[in-house]
Amino acid sequence: MSIISLKEVSKLYRTKEIETMALENINLDIEEGEFVSIMGPSGCGKSTLLNIMGLLDSASSGSVDILDCNVGKLGDSASARFRNANLGFVFQSFHLIPSLNVAANVELPLVYRSGVSAAERRRMVQEVLERLGMSHRIKHLPTQLSGGQCQRVAIARAIVGKPKIVLADEPTGNLDSRMGAEVMSLLHRLNKEDGTTVVMVTHNEEQARQTDRIIRFFDGHIVS
Amino acid sequence: MTMNSNKLRQLVYDLRHQPVVTWITLTGTALSVFLMMTVISMEQLYTMPFAPESNRPRLLFGQNMEVGFIGSQGSSSSALGYSPAEKLYRRLPGVEMEAMFQIESQNAEAEGSTGRPYEVKCRRVDHNFWKIYDHTLLEGRYFDSIECAAGTRMAVISQEMARNLFNNENVIGFEVLVGYVPYKVVGVVKNTSALARQASGDIFLPMSQATASSYQHGMLGNVSVVMLLEDGADKEKIRNEVKARYATLATELADQGMVPIYHEQPYDVGTVSRGGYGSNNSPDDSGYKRERMITYLILLLLPAINLSSMLHSRIRRRVSEFGIRRAFGCTRARLMGDIISENFVVTVLGALVGWLCSLVFLMSYSGLYQNGWGDIIGDTPALTMLLDWRLLLMLLGVCFILNIISASLPAWLASRVNTVEAINGRHTK
Structure with missing residues (x-):
């Protein structure tokens, strides 16, 4: 069963001087519980696609069903409510x-969710940080954390509200290989243990190969 | 628009990391509130009750007279003569008592036993003046109706004058020269604030028909009337009665070729304190209110524009954060509300500084505390007034309006930035 379904989705960026077709007639179905990688050269439309799936941007034409x-x-x-939930x-x-x-x-998504008490929020934050091995850093500021730790916290923030879908835009792009591997391992755990659908944009071929499916992009088209 | 500890922490972080913007924001707000609270407080100080003008809300003033000349365009005007003052304002229905006095004190030279001449504020008042205004009598007594009517040369002086003129506060029976005329001191009263405009003075002398000045056939002179109204008295009804008496007086004066011109008398303490009218025209209350509203608007708008650009600058630094908030479920409306509520806290902080500055200014304002700083420590009426809850509520209202004016546009712009652009730190608005 498709959890994400894109039909004939196009995205056109228009400025005074120039029109750029970032995505052109994209048809894509992602199944529930799938871990999908999106790959392609810079500027090919990967992030645009992810943003449209994440309701952070809108398609110029076509339909997006999530x-x-x-x-x-x-x-x-x-x-906003849909994203939050x-x-x-x-x-x-x-x-x-x-x-x-x-x-x-980490608490941020819960703040925007109605009906979650402060005590409940605290409990959920504690739980997710323990799961990601970050509970000992609970009072630290981001500036006091390493890159890997920051990304763990970011993942904790992404999953604290128990979303059905996690959209990751180059989650290991700013990390060294060891930290990158750790983060990938976390995403795989999420996918396997919770059944969370993960859609990840990456440039890393090796990390992409570890996922269920690789979607390759070029100039706004899916090429494979 | 709630403010929880995280938001407060974030606000403090934001303020600390942009010190210049923070200081300009706080100073701008403080200055604006200082100016506004000073203007409002000054107005309040002239209308709110405090000793010796504790009866301010129950007072009406018969002040000024204009007489026109029949068959001519000309007229003559000044304070009232004693006789028309009596005819127009004595024993009006709804009035508990009235006093004849000089509403404006006069400067005069006075000399006591020290031989040193002093410039003093001198006011002629009748016996009822002391009943309407609650001065504190320290020594002796006030003059009575018989002494007033007889024009007896006696004086009630302030504590400060007793010290200045006699080097002594126990001066009952001493002689004081006022304008080279000797008067016997019969009473000493506690010093009063100069803000008690109608009741303050250094030397009080008896007012009577005999001592009042008189010209233009007795119609004009130096007399005003203060009336203490009965509880619940209808001021409009009293004005109508005065208007009717003007008509009667006009009939009486017709033989002499004069006509008294009515100018909406008697006035309440608000009108008298605002001034802006003469003896030959009516107070323009609506014009005054219009002017005041324009002043307040300017006092609000100028800093609001400045604060708005400061807030915009602060917001631009946080554009990425706003994008993240939007991504995780914050609606545009909520984001706007959060920015406005954060800014409200900053405005209140600035306003508190401004309010404290206005308190200090008003306390040090010449004449507010003639008895020196000692009075401030005690429960003085004026200090109570400055801490009045209505004034504080007004302060909060000013903050709210200032905040809405200054924060709405930047907050709206911030909420409209494309989420993806915002996350990447690009602010297109």
Whole structure:
């Protein structure tokens, strides 16, 4: 059963001077529980695709169905609620909020979820940090953590709300090979243990080969 | 728009990491609130009750007279003569008592036993003046109705004047020269704030028909009337009665070729304290309110524009954070609310500084505390007034408006930045 289904999705970026077709008539189905890698050269549209799947950007044409919901028709609030409930994001540069400690960073998605008490939020944060081996850093600021630790915290933030889908944009791009391997291992654990669908953009062929499927992109088209 | 500990922590971090912007923001807010609170407080100080003007809300003033000349365009105006003051304002329905006095004190030269002449503020008042205004009598007594009517040369002086003129506070029976005329001191009163505009003075002399100045056939002079209203008295009804008496007076004066011109008298303490009118025109309350609103608007708008650009600058540093928040489920409305509530805390902080500055300014304002700083420590009416909850509520209101004006546009712009652009730290708005 497809958890993500893209039909004839195109994305056109238009400026005063130039029009750029970032994605052209993309058809793609991702099954529930799949771990998919998206590969391709820089500027081929991988991140754009991920952003459209993550409701961070909208398609210029075509339809995007996630969890049987046509997300292209959602307004700002509904879209935000959908992201909060079903999607988790992991970024190459971690994007932790520097002024907040580890616990507060991880707590972020729960803050925007209605009906979760402060005590419940604390419990969930503690639980996920223990699972990722970061509970001893709970009071630390991002600046006091290594790159690998930052990405662990970012993964904790992505999964604390128990999303069905995690979208990872080059999650190991800023890490050395050992840290990168650790992060990949975490994503695989998530995928296997929780059945979370993971869609990952990567340049790393070896990491991509460890996933269920590789989608190769070139100039806004899926080539294989 | 709630402010939890994480948001507060974030706000402190944000403020600490942009010290210049923070200082400009706080100083701008403080300055704006300082100016506004000073203007508002000064206005309050002239209308709120405190000794010796504790009855301010119950007072009405008959002040000024303009007489026109029949068959001519000309008119003559000044304070009232004693006789028309009595005809127009004595025993009005709803008035508990009235006093004839000089609403503006006069400068005069006074000399006591020290032989050193002093420039003093001198005010002629009748016996009821002491009942309407609650001065604190330290020594002796006030003059009574018989002494007033007889124009007896006696004086009540302030404590400070007793010290200055006699080097002594126990001066009952001493002689003081006011404008080279000798008066016997019968009472000493506690010093009063100069903000008690109608009741303060250094030397009080008896006011009567005999001592009041008079010209233009007695119609004009140096008399004003202060009326203490009964509880719940209808001020409009009293004004209508005064208007009717003007009509009667007009009939009486017709033979002499004069007509008294009515100018919405009597006035309440707000109108009198605002001034802006003369003896030959009516107070323009709506014009005054319009001017005041424009002043407040300018005092709010100028710093708001400045604060808005400061906030915009602070927000640009956090654009990536806002993108992340949006990615994890924050709606545009929530983001705007969060930015506005954060800014509200900054505004309140700045406002507190501004309010403290305005307190210090008002306390050191010349004449507010004539008795020196000793009074501030005690429960002085003026200090109570400055700490009045209504004023503090107004302060909060000012903060809220300032915050809304300055934060709405930057917050709205921040909420409209494309999420992907924002996450990558690019702010297109």
